[in-house]
Amino acid sequence: MEGFIPSLRARLSPSSKVLQDNTTSEFKSSLARWSDIDVRVPYAIVQAASEQDIVATVQGAVKAGIPFVPASGGHSPWSTIGQEGIVIDLSRYKGVSLHPETNEATVKGGTLMKEVEVALHPHERFAAVGNGNTVGVIPYYLGGGISIYTPLIGFGSDNLIAAKLVNAKGELVHVSETENPELLWALRGAGQFFGLVTEITIKTYPYSLLGNKGGQRICGTYVFLPHQIDQVCAAVETVIQNDRYASAGHFMVMQAPPELKQQVLFVAPQVFCSSEEAAKIFQPLVDVGTLQQAIVPSTFEKHSDQLDWVCAKGDFKRFTQNGLPDWNRENIKKLAQLHAELVENCPDAARSGYNIEWHSPRKPQGGPETAFGHGSVDYWLNVLSWYTDAKNHGYVDAMNKKAQGATRAGTDEADFVSYTNTSRDDPLGYRYKGTERIAKLRELKAKHDPTGVFTKQLL
Ligand SMILES: Cc1cc2nc3c(=O)[nH]c(=O)nc-3n(C[C@H](O)[C@H](O)[C@H](O)COP(=O)(O)OP(=O)(O)OC[C@H]3O[C@@H](n4cnc5c(N)ncnc54)[C@H](O)[C@@H]3O)c2cc1C
Structure with missing residues (x-):
């Protein structure tokens, strides 16, 4: 490792940085993650500033047998490594460009959700995005991409058209329907296990698809007390079942901020129509009797601003998503x-x-066949755990498992779905459906990354 870092420095562009002193604020800031669970301190952090820098770093590390992990938004528990390896931090290599002829967008390196939203907004176009301004765009698309826009446009992985990746030999490879199509299939849901993806090209859509003149997503917020749960569930069911407009939303059980003393049911539905039409569809929620209610139209560039508090770095947090039938x-x-x-x-x-x-x-039916393969899942249990005392790890995890178990009651184990982007421990059969899909993924992994440079998953 000692010889590796100086020789790597010599190959990198002047805008890149290699951080080794873990007492500096620069190192600490790069290391800071969404969750402090299992954070490790690497031997070095390489902040690559160009595609060539990324290629040189992967090539050098592969040649020297040094393990590494890419890091984009740092929202997963996996972009961390100990003294045996290095982090390739992509935060200096970013960018979004919209191609006017195709309306496809190319997104580079460590671009974050908010950055893609801000870049597309002036063109009045949107794309599949997750709920979190600081989530990394590329990992989100590679791991499936559950979006509040999914009812209109499918999952992130359905919208991935092309990519460039550095493979396990350190070669830069183009991936599309015509170049390495088998890798395109794999990147659409299992991409983090096949290479370091330097850029992706994704579909974008016009605001007019959102069903109102302003091109806004119309989101409601309704707050209830726990004893109202039966009526609230019934009202949510009417929103879900309305057959006029596509809808998506969240039904949350949480403590009311700021005191966190009172449990509340927080319902945030959105429908793709005008706010007047939305008010009619949300009326059953109002009829239940709310503590607070509002209809908040928002444009794409502000998509997740109201959730910035959830994106705070630090503390012990875990986020998991499980598909429900x-x-x-x-x-x-x-x-x-x-x-x-x-x-x-x-x-x-x-x-x-x-x-x-x-x-x-x-x-919409008819999307591409992807490694993700959960296209028919319409309900997801999102578990957010957030605490500060390490002695609570076991208890909080056990309660998460109970919550997952409760929502899986009555479902055959063969139909359990764990989201690929938030689970690497659950059985492969929960994460990827069907023996053929799993066999194909294993075969591709054995072919493209036989030694597990990009994790031992699928080997
Ligand atoms: C608050 C919050 C909200 C979320 N909301 C949603 C949501 O609405 N929908 C949804 O689908 N998911 C959601 N997620 C899950 C999220 O999509 C995944 O955790 C995603 O992988 C995080 O990407 P990241 O860049 O932030 O994390 P990172 O930890 O930086 O990266 C995630 C993984 O990808 C690898 N990686 C990073 N960059 C690359 C690259 N360029 N090429 C290959 N591998 C790479 C890393 O090594 C790591 O293993 C959310 C997570 C959180 C914490």
């Missing part, structure tokens, strides 16, 4: 009991929340 009211009601139990026994975890995300109607 349907909206099962009885199972969902158990989440409120479990959340109350969690907060009562562990007040330190009061910022945690259990949340059902729905997409209705189903995404």
Whole structure:
């Protein structure tokens, strides 16, 4: 390792940086992550400033047998490594360009969600995005990409058209329908296991698809008390079942900020139509009787601003998503009991929340066949755990498992779905569906990354 860093420095462009002194604010700031769970301190952090820098770093590391992990937004638990390796921090290599002839966008390196939204907004176009301004765009697309726009345009992986990646030999490879198409299939859902992706090209869509003149997404916020859960679930069901407009949204069990003393049910539905039409569709929620209510139109560049508090770095946090076969009211009601139990026994975890995300109607049929393969999943359990005391790791994790178990009650294990972007420990059969898909992924991994440079997953 000692000889590797000086020789790498000599090959990198002047705008790049190699950070080795872990006491400096620059090093600490690069290391800071969404969650402090299992954060490790690497031997060095390479902040590559160009594609050539990335290629040189991967090539050098592969040749020297030095393990590395890429890091974009730092929202996963996996972009961290100990003294045996290096982090390739992509935050100095970013950019979004919209191609006017095709309306496809190319997104580079460590570009974050908010940055892609801000770049597309002046063109009045949107794309599949996740709920978090500082989530990395490329990992999100590579791992599936669950989006509140999925009912209109499918998942992120359906919208991935082309990519460039540095493979396990350190070669820069072009991937598209015509160049290495088998890798395009794999990148659409399992991409983090096949290379370091330097850029992706994605589909974008006109604001007019959002169903109103202003090109806004119309989002409601409704707050209820726990004893109203039956009526609230019934009202959410009417929004989901409305057959006029596509909808998506969140039904959350959480503690009301800022005191975090009172459990509330927070419903944030959105429909793709005008605010007047939305008000009619959301009326059943109003009829239940709310503590607070609002309809908040927002444009694409402000898509996740209201969630900036969830993106704060530090503390112990975990975010997992599990696909569910349907909206099962009885199972969902158990989440409120479990959340109350969690907060009562562990007040330190009061910022945690259990949340059902729905997409209705189903995404448009006819998208590409992808490694992701969860195109038919319309309901997701999102578990956010958030606490500060390390002694609570075991208890909070056990409660997360209970929440997952409660929403899976009545589902055959063969149909369990764990989201590829938030789980690497659950059985492969939960993350990728079908023996053929798994066999194909294993075969491609054995061919393109037989020694596990980009994780041992699928080997
Ligand atoms: C608050 C929050 C909100 C979220 N909301 C959503 C959501 O709405 N929808 C959704 O689908 N997901 C969501 N996620 C999950 C998120 O999409 C994944 O965790 C995603 O992988 C995070 O990307 P990142 O760049 O921020 O993380 P990182 O930790 O930087 O990267 C994630 C993984 O990808 C690898 N990686 C990083 N860059 C590259 C690259 N260029 N090429 C190859 N591999 C790379 C890393 O080594 C790591 O293994 C959310 C997560 C959080 C914490």
